[in-house]
Amino acid sequence: MRIGRRTPRRATDGRRTSGGPKERGNRIVVLDALRLIAALMVVFYHYVAFGEGWDGPQAQLFPVIFRPSAYGWLGVDLFFMISGFVICMSCWGRSVADFFTSRVIRLFPAYWLGVLATTAVVALVPGGLEPHAWREVLVNLTMLQWPVDVDHVDGVYWTLWAELRFYLLFALVVWRGLTYRRVIAFCCIWTTLALLAKGYGSGPLSDLFMAQYCWFFIAGLAFYLIYRFGPNLLLWGIVALCFAMGQHTAMQTWRRTLQHVGHNVPGWGVAVLLAVFFAVLAGVSLGWFHRINWRWLPAAGALTYPLYLFHESIGWEIFHHLQHRVDHWTLLAGTVAAMLLLAHLVHQLVEKPVANRLKLHLSTAFAQVRAADTNSHPHPRPAHTTRPAPDTATHEQQTLVTTAPH
Template sequence: MQQSGAKAKASPAKQGRVAALDGMRGIAALAVVGYHYLMHGPTMYPELGVPVHAALVGREGVRLFFIISGFVIALSLRGSTVSRFAVSRFIRLYPVYWLGLCGTFLVVALFGPPSMGVSWFDALANITMVQGFLGIPHVEGAYWTLGVELLFYITCAILWFGGALTPRRLPTTLYAWLGMTLVAVVVIPREQLEWSAVAQNLPWFMVGIVALAIYEGDRRPAVLLFPAAAIGTVALAQPKIAVFGALLFATVMLVLLWRPLGLTCRPLKFLGAISYPLYLLHQNIGYVLLLDLSSRGVYRPLAVLVTTTAMVALAALVTHVFDVPVRRALRRRLLAAPGRAASAETSAPEPGDDRRSGVLLAR
């Protein structure tokens, strides 16, 4: 996966295609919001109206997040160190997660129905981000994906720093990893939701790693055939999701190898930049607002529009007032080399920096 110096610098056109992944992330975030407000929410709270089954497709936004994460994490590991990668991931994931966690817990405790809330103990356990693996309820249902992502980051870092993701070893490593995942899909009972979710979703991250290899010119048959093998593994447990996932992967490769398809437009770049805070904040706070609007007799489409707009505005506020400034400050303090100027954040991206190739890591 490492490149020679001659190949490391991508052309502006290629950089634009990679930057288009941010636009895809923005679409994925809106898709998940739509699924929660139109399908999942009404299923949990009938007063929100009849579930819109067409919104089920919005769940595939999560799969798209996973594919993009596989691509970008594999890219961000290059030139990094174990400590630098770990610190950069902590900076990117945890501060805004803790803010979203506290905000969601308080809003639900003050204004939400009792069935939506969790105990103080459960909320404190959520600080770790691995509460699902401990059998502890999530403060927000959407948080289940964060533990899956975290486990992927750890596994990918171990493989990278252990030398298992070099170009020569990449196919062997990925097929072995996929084989273990296949065994896990078959063996782990579906009742063990978190571990079952890991087994069923890790192939999407692997597909993202392969997307990077193909994007950079790797045309070995073992690499080109891997996405089919990974999607086939998913199909054993989730046939319908595998079909949608195949379409998502094809779209990602179309963008990476051909053209951005309009995904670099300002609205989508904006949504991509705020997608992580939006993901963290939208579900239960949105449900509380939707329930309030419903109790006031507000027309359902208008209630969904108002709630979505409010959550986007809240995510943008959190991004610009808290997330970005805090990350900058922590990077200067924890990642800048001794004697480095405080303006390092505005200079060229350092190895392992989330801004590599124009992509802002959302997760």
């Protein structure tokens, strides 16, 4: 099958239609629901099944929800699929500078506060988790603790390094400009490199190409191409390959989780949940959920990132100190509600204002870089004209600032 240039399908009245779900602006609201589900899956995995915070065995404390919560770690795989879909969608037609700016203002404001808040809670509350050295905290603020072998301030931060590696690899395509053919080529090349790296065992190449988790990012990219350009055999083939490889790698992760949950849960649940994830993303790309357009979903989706960042260690400290004074069901429900409220406050009071400031400063910085580069290679004026050259620096700065991503 030839990988040719494709254009989005259009309706007869001129509106773009990809068969996809309804959007608010550039936001597919059904994905906000999926993000919230994925975040809550991870929360309940850490609160109910992981084996930290509670003195008694969770299988006895929460017999009704323990088994489904034990599969909550699969929410991370769903996050990765959504990330592949959304990053491809948001980067279409944008530059590397736009891509970099959008990722920084999305990831770092809430993350910086999460690192500092978690460090403070762990240090100030006695008898719980072991505090981290201040040097480790400083490294964590860069989000680069994994490659320099420094412990995470909070265990959930490992997924952020996976996201950063995806951004690094995908930036190569954004640099050239996203097209159907280039994204397809990227998926095929990443698949090949991941398989080769996996064949040589664990090492730097396997870490870079994420042979364990790349299948979910690649599936998300393929689903977005289906959403934007329509389905075909090649795209479904990529999805099928990712599903098969994702099942294989997820079962490896499932075996490792058994030692954390302290209770045997059947492996067929992993296969079923992954099949549901792929079916739902296929439905998103084909427009099965086009009627879902509830106004509260974008607000709910905005809670997912701060909820993910803050819930683990702080929640465990709450359980450790209150479990013998408060009914465990009440404590669990109250902690989840408190974390959702905290996530809302972080989004409104930290993420939004800090992101706006960072966006302005980064856009100005990139404009100055472009202006300096332009001025270092001036275009010679024709000999017959005496009109002064335009103020290139001002023009470049205005252009970048006004086209920065929203």
